[in-house]
Every structure is written in C-alpha cells, then in structure tokens.
Amino acid sequence: MSIPQNTDKQALISRLAHDIINLGRNSLFIALRFLDLAFFQFTLEEDRQIEGLRADGRTVFYQPLFIIREYQAEHQRPARLLLHSVLHFVFRHPFVGEKIIRPYWDLACDMAVENSIAEAGIKQAVTARQKQQQDYLFRLKKELPLLSAERIYRYLLDQKPDAEELAAAARLFFQDEHELWYGVGGENTAPNEQETARQTSDAPQPEREKTEGGILPLRLPPSEDKELAERWQQISETVKTDLETMSREWGESSGAFLQNIREVNRDHYDYADFLRRFAVRGEAMQIDDAEFDYIYYNYGMELYGNMPLIEPLEYKEVKKIRDFVIAVDTSASCAGETVQLFLDKTAAILRQTESFFREIRLHIIQCDAALQSDALITSTADFRDYLAKMQIKGLGGTDFRPVFDYVDQLIAGRQLTNLKGLIYFTDGYGRFPARRPAYETAFVFLDEGREPPPIPPWAIKLVLDRREMERLPGLAAGRIHGEKVENEWEKEPQ
Structure with missing residues (x-):
C-alpha cells in the first residue's frame, strides 16, 4: 500500500x-x-x-x-x-x-x-x-x-x-x-x-x-x-x-x-509595616484585653448587678516609636516637592497607626553636603506645625556622613536614649559612612523608573512607588497638591 x-x-x-x-x-x-x-x-x-x-x-x-x-x-x-x-x-x-x-x-x-x-x-x-x-x-x-x-x-x-x-x-x-x-x-x-x-x-x-x-x-x-x-x-x-x-x-x-x-x-512592602520595625517596647494607657479575665467580670456583674470582681488592666505593653530620626536629602537632585510628599505620607501613617508614644523625640534632619537643619518633634502638634511651615534648605551636593556624625553626637549627649533607627530619604547619589552605625538604617527611594544606586550592606533599601504614595492619605496634601483636605492631626490619639 x-x-x-x-x-x-x-x-x-x-x-x-x-x-x-x-x-x-x-x-x-x-x-x-x-x-x-x-x-x-x-x-x-x-x-x-x-x-x-x-x-x-x-x-x-x-x-x-x-x-x-x-x-x-x-x-x-x-x-x-x-x-x-x-x-x-x-x-x-x-x-x-x-x-x-x-x-x-x-x-x-x-x-x-x-x-x-x-x-x-x-x-x-x-x-x-x-x-x-x-x-x-x-x-x-x-x-x-x-x-x-x-x-x-x-x-x-x-x-x-x-x-x-x-x-x-x-x-x-x-x-x-x-x-x-x-x-x-x-x-x-x-x-x-x-x-x-x-x-x-x-x-x-x-x-x-x-x-x-x-x-x-x-x-x-x-x-x-x-x-x-x-x-x-x-x-x-x-x-x-x-x-x-x-x-x-x-x-x-x-x-x-x-x-x-x-x-x-522587586520586593514590595507595606510602608506602615516597614515603619513598625523601628518601634521599641513600652507601656501605654490602653486596655489590655489579653490580660482580662471575663469569667470573674461576668460573675461579679451577675452576683451584684453592677460590680465586676475584676477590672481590666489600664496599661498594656505595646511597641511604639519613642526616639526616631528622619533624614531628608535636600540636594539639588532631590526635588523639594518629593521631600514634602515623603514627610507628609510618613507623618500620616505614623498618626493613623498610633505608632508614636505620647512623649516622643523625633528629629527631622535636612542635609545636602552639610547639615542644614534639625527640627525636634515632641508631639503630634509639633509635627503638624513643622509640615505647615517646612522650608527646604540646601540644594547643594550630597553627603550622608554629616547626618550620622550628628546623630552619634545626640546619642553621646543622651539626647537620644532609645533610638531604634534612622530613615534617610534620598535619591542615593552621595557618600556613605565607612562603618556601620549602632542603630538600624534604611535608605528610602521613590521609584522614578531607574534602578537606585547601591547602598552599603549594613543598610536597608526600600523603594516606594510614587503613585502608591500619592494615593495614601496625607496631612498636608492641600498644600502640596492644591486640594483642601481634613487635617487628621487635629484629632488627639485614642
């Protein structure tokens, strides 16, 4: 066939x-x-x-x-x-x-x-x-x-x-x-x-x-x-x-x-979760449900009508931020509006997640090739005022070392006693310290479509998408983007 x-x-x-x-x-x-x-x-x-x-x-x-x-x-x-x-x-x-x-x-x-x-x-x-x-x-x-x-x-x-x-x-x-x-x-x-x-x-x-x-x-x-x-x-x-x-x-x-x-x-992070890694343990005025015995409470209410045999603890051990440093690169390559956006969103996240103790020591440091300013924030009201009046200083070259030298001086002078970490917002083009600091350090970049420069192995790199950042609720959005919004900082923490 x-x-x-x-x-x-x-x-x-x-x-x-x-x-x-x-x-x-x-x-x-x-x-x-x-x-x-x-x-x-x-x-x-x-x-x-x-x-x-x-x-x-x-x-x-x-x-x-x-x-x-x-x-x-x-x-x-x-x-x-x-x-x-x-x-x-x-x-x-x-x-x-x-x-x-x-x-x-x-x-x-x-x-x-x-x-x-x-x-x-x-x-x-x-x-x-x-x-x-x-x-x-x-x-x-x-x-x-x-x-x-x-x-x-x-x-x-x-x-x-x-x-x-x-x-x-x-x-x-x-x-x-x-x-x-x-x-x-x-x-x-x-x-x-x-x-x-x-x-x-x-x-x-x-x-x-x-x-x-x-x-x-x-x-x-x-x-x-x-x-x-x-x-x-x-x-x-x-x-x-x-x-x-x-x-x-x-x-x-x-x-x-x-x-x-x-x-x-690329790894993607929840920025709020990222900030929490810099928190330290301490006691805060807050009901501790985990330590509350509902059996004695209910028995007292049933037996006496309005007298519980046990009250909930008024203090709860929580992890919050007490001492913290935010450094912002104010060199000519890092735009002022971008710096404002970062601080605005960071402040909003900290406020909404109740990440601060009522008594805090937050240093916001501006630096280009030299230290330009240090604003000490001790309350939510201070942070609100700083955002409202903030002016970008510098616009020169970039050198990260002055910030680390200055923070080391604050620690030596006991102005920072519980420092967990430092966040440095930058475009990455600068000189890094030769040695690892005694506290955690993160370099934060906004994604501009370019691969960020390499950072030292002891530092944490975080790249945030700008569009995602812009959609986060902010505190000073009306000043930055021309919109009128409610100021969340007017509300006291619960």
Missing part, C-alpha cells in the same frame, strides 16, 4: 518547521546563555489549528507553515518570535492582575519585550520591522524613563488611545498570540471595542486606580497552575542574578533586560 503524497508533504513540512525553530532556539541559547534555563523550560510542539505561535509556560505551540513562511521572509524571524514569547514568561507577563483591560495589557507586554530585544542588539533576532518599532519607542521613551509592561500599561490607561491608534500599535508590535495566558471563559478574555471603551472611559476612578497602582499583583492561577507561576518566578529571579553577574560583559545593551526583570522581581 502506497503512502498518500499529501501525507509525505505534511511530514516534510513538520520536519522542516521543527528544524527551523529548533535552529533558532539553539542560536539564541549560544548568544544568550543567561536565558538557558528559560529556553529549555519549554518543549516545542506543532499545532495546525492555530495561525502563528503561542506559549503556555510549558510548551511553545507553532503552526508549521507559518514558521516556514516567516523563515523564507527573513531567516531571523522564527528566532525573534521564540525569544519574544519566552521573554513574556521571564518578565512574568502572563501572571497578571485579575482586573486588566486586555488590549492595553497585550500591547504593553509586546512593547516591553520588543524594546528589550532591540536594545540588547541580538543579531540572531534582528528583523526589518524593528526599525519601524524604534520610531514609536523613541517617542514613548520621552514620556517614560523605563519601558516595562506595567508602566506602559498605566501610560495607556492615562492616554486612552482611540481604537484606530491602538490597532495600529498592536500590529506594529504583535509577535505571538496571548490567548493561553487568560484561559477559556476567564475574567480576562478579550473585550470587544465597545467593552474596551466602556472600561477605559466610563469606569469610576476608584476602579481604574485598582489597575493603575504600582506593579500589577500576580494573579494566583488555578491550583494546577500555581506551581507554574512559582516556577517562572524562580526562573525570572535566576535570570536576574545571572544577567547582573554578566552585566559588565554586556554593558549598556543589558539595560532594558535588567530593568524589566528587576521591576517585576
């Missing part, structure tokens, strides 16, 4: 397509050794039911004829397609927050990946369309210092491009299909144009803010895929470490790769 000719043809097409895409993977593996773990996480499998290429985190599915035609048009195209799809998972794009506008997210992810490939200058993946993309990306870089998917997505939310503009950009940056990211019938299936317009234009601002704030949170996938999400988180962190090790060899071409991987793998 003879084998049908079309069967031979299909087998030839399958073998040829497999050889082409496997050749592309091997060439990329040689050029990008830091991605070896990511490349070989995938198996390659043909799928004649699709039109192009797609991936689910375990398998790359491809249409054989599509791969052959792409190779005929440009030999580098299959490698570019494969690299593009793999980088989506390295940057953890498929594990996205539940509330997104899919056309915006798909475009943002494609832009971030294509920009990373272009900046890396990988000759095995250079295609003609890359030149057309560069004109668009050049204009976008004027608005965004870092082209990560999250930042591009927020930019699209703000700009609200019309359907025609969105479709044109999608055609320019489209490489692979994203259907497997969302699942059939899931909440994130693609909306039509009317639904997209309704979500972007008519949605209440609080709903839009849920998708705008900070790095989009990872969505926990179904139980069978939770392991996959965790696996790609590990791979992404490994790639980050390997690329940082090889960054000298790659030079500036590794910039977009590193920025995207660092952004998605």
Whole structure:
C-alpha cells in the first residue's frame, strides 16, 4: 500500500518547521546563555489549528507553515518570535492582575519585550520591522524613563488611545498570540471595542486606580497552575542574578533586560509595616484585653448587678516609636516637592497607626553636603506645625556622613536614649559612612523608573512607588497638591 503524497508533504513540512525553530532556539541559547534555563523550560510542539505561535509556560505551540513562511521572509524571524514569547514568561507577563483591560495589557507586554530585544542588539533576532518599532519607542521613551509592561500599561490607561491608534500599535508590535495566558471563559478574555471603551472611559476612578497602582499583583492561577507561576518566578529571579553577574560583559545593551526583570522581581512592602520595625517596647494607657479575665467580670456583674470582681488592666505593653530620626536629602537632585510628599505620607501613617508614644523625640534632619537643619518633634502638634511651615534648605551636593556624625553626637549627649533607627530619604547619589552605625538604617527611594544606586550592606533599601504614595492619605496634601483636605492631626490619639 502506497503512502498518500499529501501525507509525505505534511511530514516534510513538520520536519522542516521543527528544524527551523529548533535552529533558532539553539542560536539564541549560544548568544544568550543567561536565558538557558528559560529556553529549555519549554518543549516545542506543532499545532495546525492555530495561525502563528503561542506559549503556555510549558510548551511553545507553532503552526508549521507559518514558521516556514516567516523563515523564507527573513531567516531571523522564527528566532525573534521564540525569544519574544519566552521573554513574556521571564518578565512574568502572563501572571497578571485579575482586573486588566486586555488590549492595553497585550500591547504593553509586546512593547516591553520588543524594546528589550532591540536594545540588547541580538543579531540572531534582528528583523526589518524593528526599525519601524524604534520610531514609536523613541517617542514613548520621552514620556517614560523605563519601558516595562506595567508602566506602559498605566501610560495607556492615562492616554486612552482611540481604537484606530491602538490597532495600529498592536500590529506594529504583535509577535505571538496571548490567548493561553487568560484561559477559556476567564475574567480576562478579550473585550470587544465597545467593552474596551466602556472600561477605559466610563469606569469610576476608584476602579481604574485598582489597575493603575504600582506593579500589577500576580494573579494566583488555578491550583494546577500555581506551581507554574512559582516556577517562572524562580526562573525570572535566576535570570536576574545571572544577567547582573554578566552585566559588565554586556554593558549598556543589558539595560532594558535588567530593568524589566528587576521591576517585576522587586520586593514590595507595606510602608506602615516597614515603619513598625523601628518601634521599641513600652507601656501605654490602653486596655489590655489579653490580660482580662471575663469569667470573674461576668460573675461579679451577675452576683451584684453592677460590680465586676475584676477590672481590666489600664496599661498594656505595646511597641511604639519613642526616639526616631528622619533624614531628608535636600540636594539639588532631590526635588523639594518629593521631600514634602515623603514627610507628609510618613507623618500620616505614623498618626493613623498610633505608632508614636505620647512623649516622643523625633528629629527631622535636612542635609545636602552639610547639615542644614534639625527640627525636634515632641508631639503630634509639633509635627503638624513643622509640615505647615517646612522650608527646604540646601540644594547643594550630597553627603550622608554629616547626618550620622550628628546623630552619634545626640546619642553621646543622651539626647537620644532609645533610638531604634534612622530613615534617610534620598535619591542615593552621595557618600556613605565607612562603618556601620549602632542603630538600624534604611535608605528610602521613590521609584522614578531607574534602578537606585547601591547602598552599603549594613543598610536597608526600600523603594516606594510614587503613585502608591500619592494615593495614601496625607496631612498636608492641600498644600502640596492644591486640594483642601481634613487635617487628621487635629484629632488627639485614642
């Protein structure tokens, strides 16, 4: 029995397509050794039911004829397609927050990946369309210092491009299909144009803010895929470490790769929880429910009517802040409005979480290359007055050492007796002390789209998202942002 000719043809097409895409993977593996773990996480499998290429985190599915035609048009195209799809998972794009506008997210992810490939200058993946993309990306870089998917997505939310503009950009940056990211019938299936317009234009601002704030949170996938999400988180962190090790060899071409991987793998903190680590133990006037015996209380009330046999303790041991130092960098590179924003939000968090003892010693120190001022805060009223009258002094260079020398003098003079820690708000460009201080120190940065400079190993680094900070309730928001708000400091602590 003879084998049908079309069967031979299909087998030839399958073998040829497999050889082409496997050749592309091997060439990329040689050029990008830091991605070896990511490349070989995938198996390659043909799928004649699709039109192009797609991936689910375990398998790359491809249409054989599509791969052959792409190779005929440009030999580098299959490698570019494969690299593009793999980088989506390295940057953890498929594990996205539940509330997104899919056309915006798909475009943002494609832009971030294509920009990373272009900046890396990988000759095995250079295609003609890359030149057309560069004109668009050049204009976008004027608005965004870092082209990560999250930042591009927020930019699209703000700009609200019309359907025609969105479709044109999608055609320019489209490489692979994203259907497997969302699942059939899931909440994130693609909306039509009317639904997209309704979500972007008519949605209440609080709903839009849920998708705008900070790095989009990872969505926990179904139980069978939770392991996959965790696996790609590990791979992404490994790639980050390997690329940082090889960054000298790659030079500036590794910039977009590193920025995207660092952004998605950056630790995120609750700023209020972070401040609590600087608290010390002490007694405060507060009912201690943990030490209260309800049995004797109820027995007395039942026996005598209005006479409990035991009263709750009026003092409770709690952890609050007694001595604390906040230093602010007032050099020319650290904007005054940014400093005001940080102090305003910090004060609000401390006030709302009742993190202060009633008697406190809080030093707010301004310093550029030299110590400029020290304001001693001993009450909530002092803090309120300081925020109302604060003037930024300095605007010169940056040297962190004068602050630490000054704090050491305060400790030696017993003006600070229970100092737990110091928070230094800065952009990071300055000279650090040569030795570790006797108290915990944290350097706090606002995320401006750049990787903060390295800090000494004895210090804590905290990067806060500016948009998240701006949405926190503040005390002096009316002065900083031009809005009239209620002043929470007028209320006495409970």
